[in-house]
Amino acid sequence: xxxxxxxxxxxxxxxxxxxxxxEDPGTRMTVLDFLDRAVDLGAEGVSLESCFLPTDDASVxxxxxxxxxxxxxxxxxxxxxxxxRSGTDREAAQDCARHLAIxxxxxxxxMRICGGGRRTRPGSWAEHKRGLVELLLPLTEAAExxxxxxxxxxxxxxxxxxxxxxxxxVDSPWLRVCFDTAxxxxxxxxxxxxxxxxxxxxxATHLKDVTAQRGDPRTFAFWPSVPLGHGVxxxxxxxxxxxxQGYEGVLALEIDYLAPAYAAxxxxxxxADSLAWLRKQLAx
Numbered sequence: 001x002x003x004x005x006x007x008x009x010x011x012x013x014x015x016x017x018x019x020x021x022x023e024d025p026g027t028r029m030t031v032l033d034f035l036d037r038a039v040d041l042g043a044e045g046v047s048l049e050s051c052f053l054p055t056d057d058a059s060v061x062x063x064x065x066x067x068x069x070x071x072x073x074x075x076x077x078x079x080x081x082x083x084x085r086s087g088t089d090r091e092a093a094q095d096c097a098r099h100l101a102i103x104x105x106x107x108x109x110x111m112r113i114c115g116g117g118r119r120t121r122p123g124s125w126a127e128h129k130r131g132l133v134e135l136l137l138p139l140t141e142a143a144e145x146x147x148x149x150x151x152x153x154x155x156x157x158x159x160x161x162x163x164x165x166x167x168x169x170v171d172s173p174w175l176r177v178c179f180d181t182a183x184x185x186x187x188x189x190x191x192x193x194x195x196x197x198x199x200x201x202x203x204a205t206h207l208k209d210v211t212a213q214r215g216d217p218r219t220f221a222f223w224p225s226v227p228l229g230h231g232v233x234x235x236x237x238x239x240x241x242x243x244x245q246g247y248e249g250v251l252a253l254e255i256d257y258l259a260p261a262y263a264a265x266x267x268x269x270x271x272a273d274s275l276a277w278l279r280k281q282l283a284x
Contacts, residue, residue: 004045004250045073045250076103083114087131151178224259
């Protein structure tokens with residue numbers, strides 16, 4: 001397993017923040033700044049949120065060169081925030097297919113995709129599944145042509161059993177899972193049980209730890225991020241489950257928004273703390 005960082009951990013510095021929970025940091029980060037910081041912190045891989053990046057041919061070619069020069073294993077990440085809008089957005093599916101070619105160009109063997117999000121999840125699972133399968137089947141053909149595996153994230157839109165049913169219904173080696181260790185806690189599922197179900201299908205990860213605030217546990221704001229090992233997610237158990245399944249991909253740290261106790265120190269301190277913790281865990 002390779003230690004990595006998802007660029008979303010620095011999303012405020014790429015110009016996106018959660019109104020009411022975060023503020024503009026007043027400075028910006030370029031993708032090269034991010035790659036250099038990843039190398040400085042000893043990362044072996046990066047997950048690159050495409051929403052923060054230019055995707056013209058020249059920029060994509062240059063990015064591939066920069067990744068290779070730093071020997072970083074890339075995962076291309078498509079679909080933030082709404083992805084395929086839970087199977088209702090054909091234009092998004094076309095964009096997803098376009099990004100499979102971009103993923104190949106930058107040297108990624110895996111592309112994280114989002115089927116939707118907490119705001120797009122319909123009430124009926126049958127309807128939800130039908131729409132996603134209709135869009136994903138042709139996308140698996142596009143993925144095969146590009147030689148890039150799609151890894152659909154549990155993006156607060158799919159319960160673990162639904163994820164498994166979706167993967168097994170599509171039944172393609174070109175559609176697997178990007179397993180986020182905390183997202184299903186926001187759907188009131190036990191992260192370790194979710195890992196037990198999803199680890200066999202994982203080709204990418206978002207390693208995330210969270211703590212609990214006061215309020216409604218079904219809301220996004222209830223579960224702020226903390227450095228790995230400081231929250232309620234049993235990450236050692238999850239790492240063991242991934243290892244049992246032979247997972248060899250990138251363990252991509254992701255931070256949504258920091259809990260108040262860690263906000264003053266900032267994202268970079270939380271990232272550094274998290275990678276140090278992860279390195280110790282993997283050495284055991």
